[in-house]
Amino acid sequence: MGCDVPEPGRVTRPLVRWYARARRDLPWRGCRDPYRVWVSEIMLQQTQVERVREYFTRFTTRFPTVESLARAREADVLRLWEGLGYYRRARQLHAAARTIVADHGGEFPRSVEALRSLPGIGRYTAGAIASIAFGVRAPIVEANSRRVLARLVGHAAPVGGVAGDGPLWEVAERLVPARDPGLFNQALMDLGAGICTPERPLCPRCPLAEVCVARLTGRVAEIPAPTPRRAATIIRETAVVTRRGDRVLVERRGAGEWWEGLWDFPRAATAPRGRRLGVVTYTVTHHKVTCTVVERAARGPAPRPTRTHRWVAPRALDGLALSAPGRRIARLIATGED
Numbered sequence: 258m259g260c261d262v263p264e265p266g267r268v269t270r271p272l273v274r275w276y277a278r279a280r281r282d283l284p285w286r287g288c289r290d291p292y293r294v295w296v297s298e299i300m301l302q303q304t305q306v307e308r309v310r311e312y313f314t315r316f317t318t319r320f321p322t323v324e325s326l327a328r329a330r331e332a333d334v335l336r337l338w339e340g341l342g343y344y345r346r347a348r349q350l351h352a353a354a355r356t357i358v359a360d361h362g363g364e365f366p367r368s369v370e371a372l373r374s375l376p377g378i379g380r381y382t383a384g385a386i387a388s389i390a391f392g393v394r395a396p397i398v399e400a401n402s403r404r405v406l407a408r409l410v411g412h413a414a415p416v417g418g419v420a421g422d423g424p425l426w427e428v429a430e431r432l433v434p435a436r437d438p439g440l441f442n443q444a445l446m447d448l449g450a451g452i453c454t455p456e457r458p459l460c461p462r463c464p465l466a467e468v469c470v471a472r473l474t475g476r477v478a479e480i481p482a483p484t485p486r487r488a489a490t491i492i493r494e495t496a497v498v499t500r501r502g503d504r505v506l507v508e509r510r511g512a513g514e515w516w517e518g519l520w521d522f523p524r525a526a527t528a529p530r531g532r533r534l535g536v537v538t539y540t541v542t543h544h545k546v547t548c549t550v551v552e553r554a555a556r557g558p559a560p561r562p563t564r565t566h567r568w569v570a571p572r573a574l575d576g577l578a579l580s581a582p583g584r585r586i587a588r589l590i591a592t593g594e595d
């Protein structure tokens with residue numbers, strides 16, 4: 258791959274020593290329960306550690322085992338996930354729990370390959386579960402370790418995605434030790450989170466400073482190369498709060514839509530007449546959405562509820578798994594403020 262990978266012992270030894278005194282105190286650490294490792298890793302994808310802390314504790318208190326998660330209703334899982342975003346993760350977590358119970362007798366598979374066959378478990382999550390919970394010598398590359406590895410070997414090409422990360426997986430594969438691979442992987446992630454940070458890394462305090470190619474060649478600020486950002490797409494939409502007596506209409510987001518399976522307020526193709534409640538703005542992937550919220554009254558008897566439409570009292574919206582904009586519209590209804 259054209260990069261110099263240091264002799265593994267020169268990385269492993271100082272890194273693991275550093276980790277012994279500097280490790281982060283996180284609620285999913287210090288235990289080898291694959292269920293807890295798995296839930297934390299899925300939550301940590303695209304979500305900050307501090308936010309995950311609180312969700313992880315709540316989630317594992319409510320669903321302490323893979324069996325309890327498998328038995329849960331999807332709506333309850335989504336409700337607990339609300340606010341973490343990327344709900345596909347929650348649905349896949351739930352689906353994988355059911356597969357583990359149905360096909361594996363409630364026991365997690367131990368190999369990376371078998372773990373990767375489960376819904377929502379990719380190469381990184383499988384490596385994390387296998388190495389941390391089962392001591393399998395499996396590498397990992399995620400947001401923090403990707404940066405450390407790229408700098409360590411002076412890998413200046415853009416990273417991320419299957420092609421960009423390929424060379425870093427090779428580096429990780431060569432470095433991960435047979436003894437305590439999970440400890441090494443967690444140390445790599447913690448180093449990236451606390452020392453080898455994206456901006457102004459603390460190289461003088463880094464246990465890998467003596468072998469780090471980026472540091473030794475003065476290229477720390479250039480590595481990893483920034484990924485080109487996609488321009489934001491601007492969207493304007495109108496959400497309709499339809500009232501019938503003391504109830505409002507909600508609809509469930511369909512397959513393939515953002516927030517699939519969650520409840521929300523219907524969107525109108527053309528702006529309907531009605532009272533303007535306010536404006537909610539939100540961002541999804543690279544879309545910036547400005548949503549005008551309009552309230553209107555419906556007449557006649559309420560149709561029967563269906564799987565996709567319900568009439569609910571505004572105070573009952575609290576107990577419903579709503580999309581992120583749906584939750585903010587609910588707040589607008591309740592308080593007049595977003």
Ligand code: SF4
Pocket residue numbers: 405408409452453454458459460463464465466467469470471472477
């Ligand atoms: S020496 Fe600096 S750039 Fe290199 S791994 Fe350590 S913190 Fe990162």
